[in-house]
Amino acid sequence: MDWFESHAQKHKKIVEKLQSKEYTKEQIIDYFDFENMKKHEVDFCPLYKENKKCHDMKSLNCYMCACPNFRFSDDGISKYNEQVILSECDINNGKKFSGGGFIHQDCSSCTVPHHRAYILKNFSYDWREMMSECKIK
Template sequence: MTYKQWYLEHGNKHAKIMEKLKDKTKDEVIAYFKFENMVKNEPDFCPLYKDNKKCHDYDELNCYFCACPNFRFDDDGVKKQEGKTLYSYCSIDSKDGAQFEGEDYIHQNCAGCLVPHKERYIKKNFNRNWFEAMKNVNLSK
């Protein structure tokens, strides 16, 4: 699956949940996206939910920004570095992020970063329209 395919599919899943929550306040929506609630009420939102597994080891994990607004991707590659194609990166260069490098590619590895999963960040960047909140992520448009 390409980044763009995932992005579109995930955004549509997010929109369906938001439609169910259209009468809820911002704080109620954010609370709904807590990991424990999502595993129980939205089992198809994330493939890890079927095993009750978190993508990040964090007690207060919130899945509203399952994808991070600071992530950038281009399925065709953004630029070459030392003969390698850069397909994704972190726009804020989070100190907890890393890059996964193969023989000829580089992808962002967000596994160690919790930035978008904290309620403080979600409240600051909240948008009921996930695609609007994520508008800068897809560089390949």
């Protein structure tokens, strides 16, 4: 949850900066291209400093870092064989990993939210709005 809130603030700050420069929605999305972000927004993602992508894809867009299909609860969603399930995928994409009594969604092989067309289809200037279904209460 801490990461979620921190990331929302970083995203908001960048979007507001670009809006103040009168960037269009399309220009804002383009700005969030991995290659541009690692140069101009180094603190947005710890992987930028390592020039490392979170997903192996040619054109990675970071506007929807995290995914609107991701579901999580710090208290756990359910249990499976005595392990607490902390997260899952709403479209059943990817695999899971477990350890320390917890099961967590492994999104590393899924590129769904990082394609420009998907971002345009689900676009909001407000990252929290796009991710509003992620947190399970």
